Amino acid sequence: MRSSSTLELDEIKKIYAGYSNIYDFLFKRFFYPRQKHVISSLAIHPGEKILDVGVGTGLSLPVYPRFAQVVGIDISSKMLQEAAKKIQKYRLSHVSLFEMDASRLAFADDSFDYVIAAHVVTVVPDPVAVLAEIKRVTKREGRIIIINHFQSTNPVLAKVEEWITPLCKRMGWRSDLSLEDLVTRADLQVDHVFRLSKLDPWKVIFAANNK
Numbered sequence: 001m002r003s004s005s006t007l008e009l010d011e012i013k014k015i016y017a018g019y020s021n022i023y024d025f026l027f028k029r030f031f032y033p034r035q036k037h038v039i040s041s042l043a044i045h046p047g048e049k050i051l052d053v054g055v056g057t058g059l060s061l062p063v064y065p066r067f068a069q070v071v072g073i074d075i076s077s078k079m080l081q082e083a084a085k086k087i088q089k090y091r092l093s094h095v096s097l098f099e100m101d102a103s104r105l106a107f108a109d110d111s112f113d114y115v116i117a118a119h120v121v122t123v124v125p126d127p128v129a130v131l132a133e134i135k136r137v138t139k140r141e142g143r144i145i146i147i148n149h150f151q152s153t154n155p156v157l158a159k160v161e162e163w164i165t166p167l168c169k170r171m172g173w174r175s176d177l178s179l180e181d182l183v184t185r186a187d188l189q190v191d192h193v194f195r196l197s198k199l200d201p202w203k204v205i206f207a208a209n210n211k
């Protein structure tokens with residue numbers, strides 16, 4: 001599902017290396033409340049395994065329960081360095097980090113009970129390939145959770161989001177990814193879609209693993 005809207009891996013690494021030490025200052029106030037709400041709502045049981053895809057600076061990491069086993073992966077070593085600082089700061093011995101491409105996950109099939117991708121599917125070059133990998137490593141009865149902004153279903157706003165895509169690309173994401181299109185192409189079995197508030201630009205998607 002590559003298009004002219006997508007970024008290439010080298011560009012992504014360069015852009016997010018640039019963001020790494022200002023990312024929390026710029027984005028925490030927008031992203032963290034939703035991550036906290038969603039992760040806190042999960043019925044995670046002791047010993048369950050969770051994969052946080054594109055974990056970035058690890059904003060979400062302090063929210064996961066300490067009785068779970070949490071793995072965070074990211075393509076950017078600089079973003080991971082910031083996540084490693086949070087592991088130290090909050091003594092998160094239940095969390096491990098790996099530098100890894102989300103479209104080629106180095107985990108066995110059916111490894112995780114929950115896989116979460118927050119603000120990632122509009123950053124990766126091929127979101128369908130990433131979702132195929134997410135489905136592969138998630139257990140059959142596991143849950144897939146996506147948090148992201150998607151292209152508006154309002155035709156005027158959608159057009160504006162197409163126009164601003166070149167600008168957004170320079171900032172490290174695309175603004176024209178349609179949720180409906182992604183769900184169809186990735187063959188996702190969506191159970192529930194919601195926003196934290198009526199005008200929230202970000203959506204939360206809960207999916208079953210229909211592989």
Ligand SMILES: C[S@@+](CC[C@H](N)C(=O)[O-])C[C@H]1O[C@@H](n2cnc3c(N)ncnc32)[C@H](O)[C@@H]1O
Nearest residue numbers: 016054055056074075076079101102118119124
């Ligand atoms: C907008 S940030 C989101 C970070 C974090 N999930 C959050 O919500 O704050 C996007 C992250 O995706 C990572 N990323 C982009 N492409 C990736 C890929 N192919 N594999 C793994 N991580 C990737 C970037 O390095 C960056 O850390």
